[in-house]
Amino acid sequence: MATVDTMVEDIDFRRRWPGFDFRKLGRRLMTINLSDLAAMGATPRYALVSLALPRALSTWAIDRLYAGIAQQAQRFGCAIAGGDLSATRGPLTLTAAVFGDLPKGSRPLTRRGARAGWRIGVTGRLGSAAAGLKLLEGGRRPATPAERSWVRAQLEPVPRLEAAQILRRAGVRVAGDISDGLYREVEKIAEPAGLGAELWADELPIEASLGRCHGVAAWRLALFDSE
Amino acid sequence: MATVDTMVEDIDFRRRWPGFDFRKLGRRLMTINLSDLAAMGATPRYALVSLALPRALSTWAIDRLYAGIAQQAQRFGCAIAGGDLSATRGPLTLTAAVFGDLPKGSRPLTRRGARAGWRIGVTGRLGSAAAGLKLLEGGRRPATPAERSWVRAQLEPVPRLEAAQILRRAGVRVAGDISDGLYREVEKIAEPAGLGAELWADELPIEASLGRCHGVAAWRLALFDSE
Structure with a gap:
C-alpha cells in the first residue's frame, strides 16, 4: 500500500499563521500521509520525502522541518x-x-463495495x-484552552492508525479518511456504489467545546470541512 | 528500492523554452526517477505522482502532462x-x-565500496x-540536426535501465548516475571511500557533434554539467 501527498504554502498552510512552527509543519506532512495509509488499514513501513524550498529559507528552519518529519515518522514506526x-x-x-x-492474508479498507442498508460511522470528534x-485564517491567536485545542487539531492532527486497524479487525471493509470533510467522503463511498446516504446533523459527534463558532453552526463545520 | 525526485518550474525547466511541451515534461519527470532506479540496478515496478499546479493551467496542458507521465511509465513497465x-x-x-x-539474491548498485586501483567508466556520449x-536558456530554437539532438538530450533523456542491468550482471558493484555531472558523481563515490580519482579530459566519450560549443570547451560540459 502506498500514498503520496503534497502540502503547498499559502494553500495548505501559511507561515504567518499565529504559532506557525516548522517542526509542526514537518509533523503534519507525515501525518496527512500516515492518515491516508490508516484509511486503508495499513501499517506504515517507510517514507520518501521531497522538499522544494526557497533559497532564502534559513538552515534553522530546514533543520526544524526535517526534525518534525523524522519525529512523526519514528513515532509511527516509519523509516x-x-x-x-530542490x-x-x-x-x-x-x-x-x-x-x-x-x-498477511488481510484485505485493505477501501471505498469500494458499500451496500444498501449499512450504517455510517465516524471516529473522533468533528469540527x-x-x-x-x-x-x-482570521490571524487571531487562540485565547482559551478550547481555542488552543482547535488550533492543535488543525496544525497537529493525529493519524488514526490504531482506529483503522481496530475497525479492520472488527470486520469493517469499506472506509475512507475525512480530510475532505465527512460529507464529501460519504459521497465518494456511496455514489460509485449507486447508493444514497442519510446523515443526521444532530447525531454527528461534534466537538463539545465548539458550541457555535464564528457564526457558523458547528454541525456545518463537522459535516463539510476538512478534518 | 525506491527513489523520489521533484522538478520545479524556472529551476529545472521553463515553459518559455523554445519547443517546450507538457507531454515531454511529463516524460522527463518519470525519466529522472527511472534513471535514479537504473543507477541502483533495479527494475521499476510502480510510481506515485504528486503535482502542484497553478489554477490557471489549462486542462489541455494537464492532460498532456499526465499523458507524458503515463507514456514513459508504461514504456518502462512501471504502473x-x-x-x-494540489x-x-x-x-x-x-x-x-x-x-x-x-x-532475487542480487545486490543493488551503490556508491559505497569503491577500492583503490579500480577503473572509472561511463556509458553514453557526454555533453x-x-x-x-x-x-x-539562450532562447534560441535549435537550427541544425546536431542542435536538435542536444535539445532532445536535455528535454527527453532516456533512462539507462538496460545499461545498469548489464553492468550489474557483469559484476559491477559501485555506480551512480551523472545527473549532477560526471565530476561531482566521481567525487561522491571516491571521497567517502577515502580515495582520489584521475579523469583524463581527452579520454572522455564526448558527443562528437559538440566540437566547441558556445565558447565552452566540450570537455568542460562533459565533465561538470548535468546529464
Missing part, C-alpha cells in the same frame, strides 16, 4: 528511506510518499480542525 | 499506482516516487544535454 531537496522561487512545496503493508483553521 | 493533485500560487512543482526491485540546456 525515512530517502528524499530529494530549490524553488515559489512557495514551500512539501511532498511525502509513505509505504505500508497489511497483515475542531475546521474551527482552528478559521481562527488561524 | 502508476496513485497520486495527488493547487499552487507558485511555479509548477512535480514530484514522482518510483519503486522497483532487484532480481549533449548540457549543450541543449545552453541553447534553451
Whole structure:
C-alpha cells in the first residue's frame, strides 16, 4: 500500500499563521500521509520525502522541518528511506510518499463495495480542525484552552492508525479518511456504489467545546470541512 | 528500492523554452526517477505522482502532462499506482516516487565500496544535454540536426535501465548516475571511500557533434554539467 501527498504554502498552510512552527509543519506532512495509509488499514513501513524550498529559507528552519518529519515518522514506526531537496522561487512545496503493508492474508479498507442498508460511522470528534483553521485564517491567536485545542487539531492532527486497524479487525471493509470533510467522503463511498446516504446533523459527534463558532453552526463545520 | 525526485518550474525547466511541451515534461519527470532506479540496478515496478499546479493551467496542458507521465511509465513497465493533485500560487512543482526491485539474491548498485586501483567508466556520449540546456536558456530554437539532438538530450533523456542491468550482471558493484555531472558523481563515490580519482579530459566519450560549443570547451560540459 502506498500514498503520496503534497502540502503547498499559502494553500495548505501559511507561515504567518499565529504559532506557525516548522517542526509542526514537518509533523503534519507525515501525518496527512500516515492518515491516508490508516484509511486503508495499513501499517506504515517507510517514507520518501521531497522538499522544494526557497533559497532564502534559513538552515534553522530546514533543520526544524526535517526534525518534525523524522519525529512523526519514528513515532509511527516509519523509516525515512530517502528524499530529494530542490530549490524553488515559489512557495514551500512539501511532498511525502509513505509505504505500508497489511497483515498477511488481510484485505485493505477501501471505498469500494458499500451496500444498501449499512450504517455510517465516524471516529473522533468533528469540527475542531475546521474551527482552528478559521481562527488561524482570521490571524487571531487562540485565547482559551478550547481555542488552543482547535488550533492543535488543525496544525497537529493525529493519524488514526490504531482506529483503522481496530475497525479492520472488527470486520469493517469499506472506509475512507475525512480530510475532505465527512460529507464529501460519504459521497465518494456511496455514489460509485449507486447508493444514497442519510446523515443526521444532530447525531454527528461534534466537538463539545465548539458550541457555535464564528457564526457558523458547528454541525456545518463537522459535516463539510476538512478534518 | 525506491527513489523520489521533484522538478520545479524556472529551476529545472521553463515553459518559455523554445519547443517546450507538457507531454515531454511529463516524460522527463518519470525519466529522472527511472534513471535514479537504473543507477541502483533495479527494475521499476510502480510510481506515485504528486503535482502542484497553478489554477490557471489549462486542462489541455494537464492532460498532456499526465499523458507524458503515463507514456514513459508504461514504456518502462512501471504502473502508476496513485497520486495527488494540489493547487499552487507558485511555479509548477512535480514530484514522482518510483519503486522497483532487484532480481532475487542480487545486490543493488551503490556508491559505497569503491577500492583503490579500480577503473572509472561511463556509458553514453557526454555533453549533449548540457549543450541543449545552453541553447534553451539562450532562447534560441535549435537550427541544425546536431542542435536538435542536444535539445532532445536535455528535454527527453532516456533512462539507462538496460545499461545498469548489464553492468550489474557483469559484476559491477559501485555506480551512480551523472545527473549532477560526471565530476561531482566521481567525487561522491571516491571521497567517502577515502580515495582520489584521475579523469583524463581527452579520454572522455564526448558527443562528437559538440566540437566547441558556445565558447565552452566540450570537455568542460562533459565533465561538470548535468546529464
